Amino acid sequence: MIELFWLLLPVAATSGWLVAKGYYRRYLTPTNSKSMDAQYFQGLNYLLNEQSDKALDLFVNLSDINQDTLDLHLALGSLFRRKGEVDRAIAIHQNLLSRQNLPLTLKDQCLLELAQDYLKAGLLDRAERIFVDLRQSSSLSAPALLGLLEVYQREKEWLRAIHTAQAYEKLSGDSQATNIAHYYCELASQAMILGEKNEVLKQLKMALLTDPGCARANLIQSQLEIKQGNYKIATQLLLNIIDQDPAFLGEVIDPLILCVEKQGKISGLVNKLSGLVNKYSSNKSVALFSQFLQKYQSTENAIALIESHLEESPSALGLKRYLELSIVNAKPEQKNYMEKLLIIVNGLIQQTMAYRCEQCGFAARAIHWQCPSCNAWGSVKPL
Numbered sequence: 001m002i003e004l005f006w007l008l009l010p011v012a013a014t015s016g017w018l019v020a021k022g023y024y025r026r027y028l029t030p031t032n033s034k035s036m037d038a039q040y041f042q043g044l045n046y047l048l049n050e051q052s053d054k055a056l057d058l059f060v061n062l063s064d065i066n067q068d069t070l071d072l073h074l075a076l077g078s079l080f081r082r083k084g085e086v087d088r089a090i091a092i093h094q095n096l097l098s099r100q101n102l103p104l105t106l107k108d109q110c111l112l113e114l115a116q117d118y119l120k121a122g123l124l125d126r127a128e129r130i131f132v133d134l135r136q137s138s139s140l141s142a143p144a145l146l147g148l149l150e151v152y153q154r155e156k157e158w159l160r161a162i163h164t165a166q167a168y169e170k171l172s173g174d175s176q177a178t179n180i181a182h183y184y185c186e187l188a189s190q191a192m193i194l195g196e197k198n199e200v201l202k203q204l205k206m207a208l209l210t211d212p213g214c215a216r217a218n219l220i221q222s223q224l225e226i227k228q229g230n231y232k233i234a235t236q237l238l239l240n241i242i243d244q245d246p247a248f249l250g251e252v253i254d255p256l257i258l259c260v261e262k263q264g265k266i267s268g269l270v271n272k273l274s275g276l277v278n279k280y281s282s283n284k285s286v287a288l289f290s291q292f293l294q295k296y297q298s299t300e301n302a303i304a305l306i307e308s309h310l311e312e313s314p315s316a317l318g319l320k321r322y323l324e325l326s327i328v329n330a331k332p333e334q335k336n337y338m339e340k341l342l343i344i345v346n347g348l349i350q351q352t353m354a355y356r357c358e359q360c361g362f363a364a365r366a367i368h369w370q371c372p373s374c375n376a377w378g379s380v381k382p383l
């Protein structure tokens with residue numbers, strides 16, 4: 001019953017729209033269009049009964065379409081698209097476009113809807129051609145640019161995405177800096193695969209010029225510098241990331257320790273990391289720093305850090321580290337018990353999501369620079 005309620009919601013909205021447009025009034029009042037109104041209500045009835053094929057046949061074969069009924073057809077096309085019935089949405093919109101004497105502004109509106117259908121169906125070339133034409137339209141330029149942006153992102157045409165986002169920003173006044181910086185990072189990642197260091201650095205420079213808060217740009221460059229043995233430069237880049245976004249402390253602490261170990265400057269890092277972990281404590285950063293303390297100071301210091309953090313912020317990851325550290329000096333009869341606990345805690349960690357989108361709440365086990373759920377860039381952060 002609940003599923004049926006949600007299925008009927010869009011139809012109910014369409015029905016409400018009919019009320020607003022005076023269809024019920026006109027239907028109750030005998031007019032020359034009585035037959036036409038009856039047909040529309042028959043179509044609505046088909047929709048309510050989930051007989052989409054019959055509804056589609058009826059609507060595309062209606063001979064009379066005026067301004068009011070055109071809006072209804074557009075609403076129906078949009079309804080079909082939202083329900084995932086893209087073929088039917090395309091049929092509705094193509095039918096409208098085949099009508100003679102359709103005013104230019106209405107034709108453009110129908111074309112925009114058709115392009116959205118193609119986008120939803122994955123027919124990117126067809127969608128792109130329409131969006132490109134509609135860019136010139138005075139009233140539909142903004143949605144056409146957004147449609148084009150979607151096409152280029154799906155095609156991974158990052159340079160075109162940059163130019164389109166810049167055009168949209170200029171037109172709408174909505175900042176696209178975060179998105180554009182990520183497009184430059186995508187170009188940098190492509191260049192990285194090809195081993196073109198200068199190109200990587202060029203794109204990352206553009207990313208940071210566009211959005212100085214783009215932690216991803218410094219993360220990519222730090223990976224490049226580590227690969228080439230430039231540990232001093234990488235250290236500074238990793239520290240920059242913590243300044244840009246402290247949420248990434250857990251992501252950079254491991255490579256940071258590696259860089260400092262390679263430079264043989266361990267003592268200087270203990271105080272630095274200790275201060276950062278205390279200031280921006282996250283379960284992951286505390287767990288990683290405890291490994292560092294165990295290696296370069298003592299197991300007791302590592303246990304003390306974990307104990308104090310667990311009291312403030314209980315977590316499966318913290319408990320795992322606590323057990324791993326404690327098991328070293330445990331009595332034989334305790335070890336067996338603690339090993340079983342470790343298996344259980346590891347199972348819990350496997351089920352734990354480590355990242356979450358700040359915009360839509362999407363949770364994931366790995367970082368996504370573009371949220372797979374709401375498509376926002378840079379919104380998925382370490383928990």
Ligand SMILES: [Zn+2]
Binds near residue numbers: 362372374
């Ligand atoms: Zn999201």
